[in-house]
Amino acid sequence: MEQYQEEKETECQLQVTPLMQIEQADKKRIPRILLVDDDSAALSALSHTFRLRMHDIEVDTSISALDALALITIKEYDAVISDIKMPDMDGMQLLSALHKTMPEMPVLLITGHGEHKLAMQALREGAYDYTLKPIDRDFLVASVRRALQTRQLSRLVQEKQQALEQYAHSLQSLVEQRTRELIIIMNDAKDRMLTMAAHELTTPLTSLKGLLQSAHCRLKQGAIDKAMRDMETMETSVNHLGILMQNLRDAIHIQTRQFILQRSPYDLIKLCQDVLDEFTMAGIVTQCDSPQHESLEVDIDSCRIRQALFNLLSNACKYSLKGSPITVTLQQCENEVSLAVSDCGAGISPEHLSHICEQFYRFPHSNLQEGDATGLGLGLYITRAIAEQHGGRMEVQSCPEEGSTFSIMLPILTNEIKVSHKPITDTSLWQIMWMVKVMKSDYLFS
Structure with missing residues (x-):
């Protein structure tokens, strides 16, 4: 300051x-x-x-x-x-x-x-x-x-x-001085990113190498069931690598202003349910409540909003105890739609709250649940960029020991909203809520 x-x-x-x-x-x-x-x-x-x-x-x-x-x-x-x-x-x-x-x-x-x-x-x-x-x-x-x-x-x-x-x-002179300072900052950020990426990529690669050797030995011994379990674990490691590489690509596109949306009308309610179903099938959460599906079509990039919700859910699971609840709320008020993910985790202290959306910023390891990976610290950075590219914003409310709520606010026009099936008498204010419980979180990181 x-x-x-x-x-x-x-x-x-x-x-x-x-x-x-x-x-x-x-x-x-x-x-x-x-x-x-x-x-x-x-x-x-x-x-x-x-x-x-x-x-x-x-x-x-x-x-x-x-x-x-x-x-x-x-x-x-x-x-x-x-x-x-x-x-x-x-x-x-x-x-x-x-x-x-x-x-x-x-x-x-x-x-x-x-x-x-x-x-x-x-x-x-x-x-x-x-x-x-x-x-x-x-x-x-x-x-x-x-x-x-x-x-x-x-x-x-x-x-x-x-x-x-x-x-x-x-x-x-001032521009030259600031340019020199920015070059130093960018070089430091690049070195930090490369060091962090090398470290985080080593974990799934090492795991893949060990699992391949284990599966090879078990197949020779005829232990097909154990080899199949090794193959499933290898798929998890491959998913880790895929998320890491995608996040790195997205971070580069954001910095170079090549982060472009492909918008089209899409049902936000279906999008939320699909992401929750994916988490449920992977055994990460179990759904306690599944509201009746209605249709809420909004002009968005469905892949990017899905990615943003995936990141928020991954973070919520990562910093929540097994069995603790997570709430996903979709709410429309006037000309905004809010997609919020709330957890009952350790919360975020004020000194960290102002930095959580910075590139490569990671929460202190003490807040992680045992066995979780830290990731590259790009998930929230990318999520905020997705919201802003849609003309919206990302908001965070958090209290230590009480949990956190991350919200994506998307601007919409009244004539863009198409609600079907169950009639809604007051379109200026309504919400749909899903409740899930955390089962495991060691599979995802961003």
């Missing part, structure tokens, strides 16, 4: 701070202009004009173009207003020098009456504007205001571009 909060704070800082700082700094900054003229009297009069008419700027003066270039290296200016005709270095040369080092700097030139060609040349060489002598002070002040606005916008765009580049660099 702390790491998540730190990442969110970092993300907010990256998204907001650079641009906000630029805008705040730009608002606080006072524009500064530089007046250049070799005529001290004209320079003083022009400076006085700007201070009177533009209270929101700072005005500096220079009596030569060379001094102006020296000042520009010390202070940051937003516009330069210069006379063209000056000794040593004239206004046109100053314009050329400024455009080489500071092309974004607005330069306004002042020229004598009738020198329109010189003014046009100045504009072609990059001057922002020009004014003729005698100076129209209103025109000049308005022109300087436009130049300052242009400069302000230019600076803001430039600074925001720099901020965006800094932001992009920070994001790139």
Whole structure:
């Protein structure tokens, strides 16, 4: 949680701070202009004009173009207003020098009456504007205001571009860091999965090898009945391997977003009864109650919902004592159908409850009944994915020493439900319940 909060704070800082700082700094900054003229009297009069008419700027003066270039290296200016005709270095040369080092700097030139060609040349060489002598002070002040606005916008765009580049660099660094972390996590998960899979696959393979040798010897000795029992046990081990391999394939498909449903109308009541019959025939449970079959057709992937119910029943049997009851409840309320499996096992402590649907997570071995296999810890992970792929969810309620209830909630539309045989007067709320007792559970794991 702390790491998540730190990442969110970092993300907010990256998204907001650079641009906000630029805008705040730009608002606080006072524009500064530089007046250049070799005529001290004209320079003083022009400076006085700007201070009177533009209270929101700072005005500096220079009596030569060379001094102006020296000042520009010390202070940051937003516009330069210069006379063209000056000794040593004239206004046109100053314009050329400024455009080489500071092309974004607005330069306004002042020229004598009738020198329109010189003014046009100045504009072609990059001057922002020009004014003729005698100076129209209103025109000049308005022109300087436009130049300052242009400069302000230019600076803001430039600074925001720099901020965006800094932001992009920070994001790139963050992505690279998170990518490295995820690679480490994925490699750890892969190593853990391979280690776990190798361990869990070894058990049924070792069992198969021993049983094959035993059956071979017994067939040579003519003990056909004992050999047949070995064959039945081998079938159980093969089933173990099949479940493990299917779960591994499903986990990979979920991660690679290739876990696709094949939906069609199917009777949920029949599906529940078929799965319970399979458990009963395998001697895992014995049914105490079998309700009258009705028909509840819903648009689902029947194979995947069967797999989900199989996983929930397997878990319930695995963590329940022999003879203890398990309840399967199918209930419809408004626009949802709930398929719930409840047991009276050891329950799940709060610290484990939040992790039970994680990939490769397994309950502590102390909760297992004697002789049960632990599995790969993928059953509930896959079951939750099946529910979510149907647009639903999986819910868990559990109390230590009292048992657990795992529910698959499937969304449905009223016109999707087709109930036949026994009429149901209130289709907004009804339920069907099956009760079974655990006989053995060492045959299944997920």
